[in-house]
Amino acid sequence: MDISPETILSFFCLTLASLAMIPSSKSGGDDDDELVGRCARGDQEAFNQLVIKYQKKVFNVAYRFVGDQEEANDLAQEIFTAAYQNLNKFRGDSKFSTWLFQIATNRGKNRFKYLKRRGFFVNRSSQNQDEDGEGYQKVVPDLTTNPENILSSRQIQKVVQDAIEELEPDHKEIVILRDIEGFSYEEIARMLDLPEGTTKSRLHRARMVIKEKLKKVLS
């Protein structure tokens, strides 16, 4: 069998590339391992660093679930507290961030259901209307002229947030993770323990619901 130098070089390069891929796929490209390890040994500073790294994202997820700063703050605190208390259960077979956002979505969903049962969103909605003195009907965007300004307007932001709040919890969590926080389908499927196909179909339905709400309010 005749083996050319190019073949050997190609094989060598491929092998090197594969070796380079192994550690990153094992840890999932996650540089939190060291911090998590230190944290598990009781290093408070390491935990603080993890909090600083993820607080904005966790807070945003929390906010999208409950739509209220104070509630979001309490929820985000609860999420980190749960992570801290259960760190010994983190087996390291997924990224720390995946594990953390799994906690975040579970807690977020539970908090949303709890607040909904207590009429939190109904009361807040009527309160907001009283305070603002304006409803959605005043927002009449001209989609052909300045879509950028429209999308960043406070009213549109509120319409979208309200549309998210009205979603079923199972749909809401996927929209938050995928369209707002930008997690991959694979990560979401792992976090929610769902097949990727189910994740995609739920997301599609959720997007269509939000689209209809926007259409209804803005048309």
Add this chain to the structure above:
Amino acid sequence: MMDCENVSVLFGKIFDGEADEADHKVLEDHLTVCSACNEDYNWYKLTMQALNNLQPVSPPSDFLEQLNSRIHPKSKFASIKSFIKNFLDSVPQIPVPVGAVSLALIVVVAFMAYNNTPVDTSLAIAPIAGARSIASAVDGGAHINRVSQSQGQAAPPPVASAPRLPMLAANQAANTVSSAPVWRFPTIADEIGGDNLTVESPRVDLAIESLRNVLPNLEGKIVDEKTRNSFGEVMVGVVIPSNKYADLASALVNHGSVEAGTLQIEGKALIPSRTDSNQLRLYIRFTRSSQ
């Protein structure tokens, strides 16, 4: 040509970057001939842009501090320390010693105010047959008081110039207690948890001797005895049959520890604070009268 429902599924694939060239072609072809789907696609696009452009919200600046105090709550002692520190820091114009003295004064006043809270005698004595009272026997410089159990506080000795009979009846005694809530140092009764009778006498030793003489007739016995010389108080623990409680006070009078003229006791007005089947344990505090 693909139907509208299947075309809408392509929207997601397009925006997730998962559509291939064929998908793009199918969509474009459909949108050129179907105005409804074309409008729908524009709304879908707007929805995706709106979702991706949601402005991030920021956690409060002290998020980490809040979290740490939630995970590691400060001990009570640390809270008190921090309160004192904040208190002193908040009044920088006052010298630290003055601040500390003020704080101490506040604590003492608060403590005294707390101890001056009127005692609810209904808690001290469980009534039977409607009687709600403090037992108080006074005669010739000696008196017997019912001592509060739940408050751990002896009723103050009445200052009686003339012999006064202790009534187990409710109203009179209740007035006695509520009208004179005076702060005092803890007594032996408080330490032991004694809660039954106080015998005030110019001769504590004679009074106790009388008690020793009385008890055999009542089938009772002394089970505990403590003294505090500096206050001239003696606390005697006694066990008697439950139905002999009223007789005990009468017997104390009859045997000289209390020189009563007439002693009125509603025999079953009091429930013993501690019972062992039909045995009653009570504590009698003997204290020297000022006379």
